Amino acid sequence: MDLSIEELDTIKDVDDAWTRYLKPVIDDIKAQIEQNPSTATASEKNIQLFTHIILHMCKKLKLWKEFVELALRIVMDFCNKETSEPLKSLNDESFLQVYAQCWEKFKIFANIVCSLFQSLDYNYLNATQPYENSKSLHRLKLQQKAYNIFKEKILTNKIEVIQGHILDYIDQERSGVTIDIAMMKNAVDIFITLDPTLEQFYNKLEFGFLQRARDFYLLLAQRSLEHYTLIEFMIKCENAFKLESKRIDNYMNQFTQLKIRNILDEVLLKKNVDLLIKSKESGVCILLEHDRLEDLERMFRLIKHLDNDTGVDQMAEEFEEYLRDAAYNLMYSQKHEPERHEEKSE
Structure with a gap:
C-alpha cells in the first residue's frame, strides 16, 4: 500500500497509525508464524509502508521514542501470549522441546518486527546518548532491545532449568540415545544469542558440558581398559573424538571444540599413553x-x-x-x- 503525502498527513498519532495501517501487517506476520515459522517474512511492500509512516510522522511530530515503544510493545505482547503462557503448564519431559520451539518463533517474529521498524535503527537508535549513570554513550539497537524482553521475562527465571535439561539430553546422546538435534540447536542458541558476551554460555552451559564430559569419559576409559583390548580401546577413543566434534558442530559453540579435545586428550590418552605405546x-x-x-x-x-x-x-x-x-x-x-x-x- 503506497500512501500519498495527503494520506500520511491524516494520521493523527502512533495509535492511529497502528490501528489503521500497522496492526493488520503484524496480525498477518503472526498468522504466518503460527502456520510455519520458517517461511514467515515481511514483504518489501510492508517494510516500505512502515518506513514511510514512521519517517513522515517522526520528521513532522518527533515521535521516534513513541514508535520504539510501539515496536517493543508488539514484541512484548507476542512474548507474553506465545511464550510465557505455553511454558506455564509444561512437565519436565516436554519442557525443552516446547521452550526451544517458543524461542524459535519469538526470534523469527522479533527479527521480522525489527525489519519493519528498521528506520528507527537507521535514524534514531544509531545515535548516542548517556547510558544510565555511565559517562559512556550507548543506545541499544532495536533487535537487542527485543531479545532482552525474552531474556528478562523468560530466560532469567528458567536458566538453571534449561541448562539442566540440555545437559541431560547430552548425557543421553553420549549413552547412545538419539535426540532431537534441531531442538538442541535452538535451546543452546538461547544462551548464545541473548548474551553477546557469551558469559552465561561459558560460565554455565559450557562449564557443565565439559564437566559431565570429563566424568563420562573417565568412566568409559576405566571400563574399556578392564573389559576390552587396547586396540578396541583406541577405536573407542577415536569414536569419542569424532562424536564430540560432531556434537559441537551440531549445536554447541565452535569455541568449545578445542576445550573438549583437551579434556578427551587428558582423560583418555595422557593417563594411558605409556600403556598404549x-x-x-x-x-x-x-x-x-x-x-x-x-x-x-x-x-x-x-x-x-x-x-x-x-x-x-x-x-x-x-x-x-x-x-x-x-x-x-x-x-x-x-x-x-x-x-x-x-x-x-x-
Missing part, C-alpha cells in the same frame, strides 16, 4: 612386528595432539628400539648362518 600385547613394537600398520596409524592419529615428549617422542623411541633389535637379530642370524652351513657339510 609400551604394552607387551599391542604396543608399538608388537604392532610393528606383526605388520599392524592400520593400528599403528590409529595410535599416531590419537597421540599426535599430545605434547611431543608425552606422545610422539615415546612412540619414536619404541620405533627406534624395534629397529635396533631387528637390526641386531638380522646381523646375528647372518653371522651364524655360515657356521651352520659348514656343520651341515661335514
Whole structure:
C-alpha cells in the first residue's frame, strides 16, 4: 500500500497509525508464524509502508521514542501470549522441546518486527546518548532491545532449568540415545544469542558440558581398559573424538571444540599413553612386528595432539628400539648362518 503525502498527513498519532495501517501487517506476520515459522517474512511492500509512516510522522511530530515503544510493545505482547503462557503448564519431559520451539518463533517474529521498524535503527537508535549513570554513550539497537524482553521475562527465571535439561539430553546422546538435534540447536542458541558476551554460555552451559564430559569419559576409559583390548580401546577413543566434534558442530559453540579435545586428550590418552605405546600385547613394537600398520596409524592419529615428549617422542623411541633389535637379530642370524652351513657339510 503506497500512501500519498495527503494520506500520511491524516494520521493523527502512533495509535492511529497502528490501528489503521500497522496492526493488520503484524496480525498477518503472526498468522504466518503460527502456520510455519520458517517461511514467515515481511514483504518489501510492508517494510516500505512502515518506513514511510514512521519517517513522515517522526520528521513532522518527533515521535521516534513513541514508535520504539510501539515496536517493543508488539514484541512484548507476542512474548507474553506465545511464550510465557505455553511454558506455564509444561512437565519436565516436554519442557525443552516446547521452550526451544517458543524461542524459535519469538526470534523469527522479533527479527521480522525489527525489519519493519528498521528506520528507527537507521535514524534514531544509531545515535548516542548517556547510558544510565555511565559517562559512556550507548543506545541499544532495536533487535537487542527485543531479545532482552525474552531474556528478562523468560530466560532469567528458567536458566538453571534449561541448562539442566540440555545437559541431560547430552548425557543421553553420549549413552547412545538419539535426540532431537534441531531442538538442541535452538535451546543452546538461547544462551548464545541473548548474551553477546557469551558469559552465561561459558560460565554455565559450557562449564557443565565439559564437566559431565570429563566424568563420562573417565568412566568409559576405566571400563574399556578392564573389559576390552587396547586396540578396541583406541577405536573407542577415536569414536569419542569424532562424536564430540560432531556434537559441537551440531549445536554447541565452535569455541568449545578445542576445550573438549583437551579434556578427551587428558582423560583418555595422557593417563594411558605409556600403556598404549609400551604394552607387551599391542604396543608399538608388537604392532610393528606383526605388520599392524592400520593400528599403528590409529595410535599416531590419537597421540599426535599430545605434547611431543608425552606422545610422539615415546612412540619414536619404541620405533627406534624395534629397529635396533631387528637390526641386531638380522646381523646375528647372518653371522651364524655360515657356521651352520659348514656343520651341515661335514
